[in-house]
Amino acid sequence: MDGPAGLRLKREYQVDNGEIVASDFLAALEGGFFSKPQEKRGTTYYQFCTAIPVGTLLAQSWDVELIKRVGEMIGHEMELFNVTLWLAPGMNIHRNPLCGRNFEYYSEDPLLAGMMAAAMTLGVQKVPGCGTTIKHFACNNQEDNRMGSDSILSERALREIYLKGFEIAVKDAQPMSIMTSYNLINGVHAANCYDTCTKAARDEWGFAGAIMTDWTTTNVQIQGECTAAGCMRAGNDMVMPGLPEDHENIKKELADGTLTMAELKRCIYNTVNIVLQSNMYEGAVSYLDQFDDLDTYLTVK
Incomplete structure (x- = not known):
């Protein structure tokens, strides 16, 4: 998922007969500004995340x-x-x-x-x-x-x-x-x-x-x-x-x-x-667990 001000999610998508409807790649960029209008099929779902x-x-x-x-x-x-x-x-x-x-x-x-x-x-x-x-x-x-x-x-x-x-x-x-x-x-x-x-x-x-x-x-x-x-x-x-x-x-x-x-x-x-x-x-752990001696720059006073 792209960034940088939080997750750059596509804010809406459609589900038809249990399948997510495929969309033009351009529809996922800049709120679909560059894409051609697409006919909506099925049920529309919305998703939002935090802007940082x-x-x-x-x-x-x-x-x-x-x-x-x-x-x-x-x-x-x-x-x-x-x-x-x-x-x-x-x-x-x-x-x-x-x-x-x-x-x-x-x-x-x-x-x-x-x-x-x-x-x-x-x-x-x-x-x-x-x-x-x-x-x-x-x-x-x-x-x-x-x-x-x-x-x-x-x-x-x-x-x-x-x-x-x-x-x-x-x-x-x-x-x-x-x-x-x-x-x-x-x-x-x-x-x-x-x-x-x-x-x-x-x-x-x-x-x-x-x-x-x-x-x-x-x-x-x-x-x-x-x-x-x-x-x-x-x-x-x-x-x-x-x-x-x-x-x-x-x-x-x-x-x-x-x-x-x-x-x-x-x-x-x-x-x-x-x-x-x-x-x-399942059972994924923090990627950081396998490394030692991290965070040294940030803890130097």
Whole structure:
């Protein structure tokens, strides 16, 4: 379920002869503003959830205990609506005041952004089988031309500014998942970037969850090539939402040997590992129970 100001639920749906009536994907976005009117069949049901303040306002509280409580409240609503992963918190850096989604993000300061995302994750993941998806990983600095932008930066700027918040969130809260961004980083699509997805997140920070693309990352790029097999090689476990072209690309590269079965199985393992710990199973426990030494940044005085 998308975020960031609570769960972004479709507020109404229809049930006909015991089956939920399928709807246009666009009907689920912005209250159906972009979709064509659909004839309603069967019985209409409504669903509502709690709207929370946007990320920037939450960060201005500097109150990590409050953010944990907000996260736990969201986790309980996820439990109510059978949601495993919340596609939030957004935690990109306020690099430019004109960025169209700055309101979703916490701060221009990576320490504050990381602490807020960690606190929110600790709260959500206190609820058995529920988890966060920290995003957009990484260097997502603009909404205009986000499919074609290339963030050119030094390793020092990358590590000290744009990755630092994600590092804090991973080390302090172990989110269930990470979502990669649409942009390129020094000429490499973030979803196909081995250095960030594997070398940084997994090898250096010890990230144990699953990594997913943003929606249609592999199919609507403006420059360069971002492939499903490239996601697998990079350590990006899930291509969302997954289209026929992605399946064909994976099968072709497996046959060519440019994608190995070991790389594919590693991504399957990371995905299934999260599925098996989700609230879709009876007896689910808090994802946090398996980790030691979390919450260190937030408890340092």
